[in-house]
Amino acid sequence: MSAPSSTAPGVSVPTSDIDLFSDEVLSVNDDAVFAQLRELGPVVYLPANDSYAVTRYEEVRAALGDPATFSSKSVAFNPQMNEILSGTSLASDPPEHGKLRAILTDNLSPRALRGMKDDINASAEKLVSEMVERGSFDGMADMAVAFPVSVVLDLIGVQGGLREKILPWGEAAFNLLGPLNERAQASFPVAGELFKWTHEEMQGEDLAEGSIGRAIFEASERGEISHESFGYIVHQILAAGMDTTITTIGNALVLLGQNPEQFQKLREDLSLVPSALAEVIRLRTPAPVFGRRATRDVEVGGTLIPAGAQVALCYGSANMDPRKFDNPEVFDITRNAVDHIGFGYGIHACAGQGLAKLEIHGLLSAWAKQVASYRIGAVVPRLNNFTRPYESIEVTDIVRA
Known part of the structure; x- marks a missing residue:
């Protein structure tokens, strides 16, 4: 098909009527939609989103490695x-990104999180036993949601009635990363409560002593960071540690x-856990655009992408x-797909991936x-503009190991 009018004369770009954020697209398997786009070309113009979709591995990775061109x-x-x-x-x-990122990663680095590992593992063992x-x-409410919400809210130090509000706040905020469709419009009031709390209302006494959130607040009190930055950082830790993690556990x-x-391979060799996680994220990327x-x-x-154009990576x-990946539709936990880009790549690679x-x-x-075998029953999706969570996952016929 011919290029949209914004493309330079003589340079063609394939187009598609796919809307990446429509109910129809979000309710089906992303693989089929993305396969269509990939076969059209490495770049496809989407009039419904007024965006240039970059569809193939090498091109997406290169764009992520060029923040000067892809802002x-x-x-x-x-x-x-x-x-x-x-x-x-x-x-x-850059250069603003570097300082903001350093504050965030200082509190989410492997070294900063190392002391949490034993407690997290003990909590996981207890939950699985139950x-x-x-x-x-x-599988969603009782595990995928319950576990990371507990871990992250304890990490930040969120206490009392606020704990019940955080999850709907976060989901609404992710809906707002898409276009202003009906889902996003409905999310504005809910997400606004999160922004108001993190940026205007949150005080040190809201956060437990010894928590990362309290430490960041005290840094803002000492003038090491602005109070505004304190709110942004807490907001981002919430986002990094919860919604995409919840989706991935599901x-x-x-x-x-x-x-x-594949589950039996994992049971026989627990050293495959990191590889299994990489494969889950590769095959079911929790935030795909x-x-x-x-x-x-x-x-x-x-293909020429013009200056000022919205790009969908x-x-x-x-x-x-x-x-890039042989038989990509096959779930293989021994693949060890460490070069997947489910966590992004380059300076904007997910700062919270260590916690996740x-x-x-x-x-x-x-x-x-603890589990020898189990069965997955009904799986109900939940539509979100940015993440791909389930509403519920029926886990049955559990046989204890």
Whole structure:
């Protein structure tokens, strides 16, 4: 098909009528949608989203490695949310990005989190034991949600009635990273409560003594960071440690349950836990599309993306690209897909991935040690503009190891 009018004369770009954020697309398997786009080309213009979708692994990875050309100041697909995110490491470019990122990673580095490992593992063992005792449970509410919410809120130091509000706040905020469709519009009031709390209302006494949140607040009191930055950092830790982690735990339960031979491999060799997690994220990327803005005319895979254009970097498509991964549709926990880009790549690689890995490694290890087999029943998706969670996962017929 011919190029949209914004493309330079003589340079063609394939187009597609796919809307990445429509109910129809979000309610089906991303693989089929991304496969269509990948086969059209490494870059496909999507009029419904007024975006240039980058669809293949090498091109997505190269774009992530070039923040000067692909600006994160348009990480969301609507200007209101990009304005709200201004001043965060997620939505900033160098040189501002470096300082903001350092504050965040200082509190989420492997060394900073090392002391939490034993407690997280013990909590995982306890939760799995309770689920095994029950024999069946809702994999989302009882495990995928319950575990990371408890870990992250304890980490930040959130106390009292606020704990019940955090999860719906976070889900609403992720809906706002898409375009201003009906889902996003409905999320504005709920997400606004989160922004108001983290940026205006939160005080040190709201956060438990000894928590990371309290430490960051005290740094702002000493003038080491601005109070505004304190709110942004807490907001980002909440996002990094919860919603995408929740989605990934749900995906792991489903994939291992639907592929019992892979689960048995994991049970026989717990050293495969990191590889299993990498494969879950590759095959079911929890946040499959991120926004960027082209700062200049740039050629990607032989296609010109014009300066100022909204770009959709399709992480989920890149992770299923057969040009990079053999038999990408196959779930293989021995693949060790450490070069997946489910956590991003480059300076904007997920700052919270250390925390996510700590949580999920602990839970998968406990599950593989305590469970001999289980069955996945009904799986109900929940539509979100940015993440791909389930509403519920029926886990039944659990046999204790």
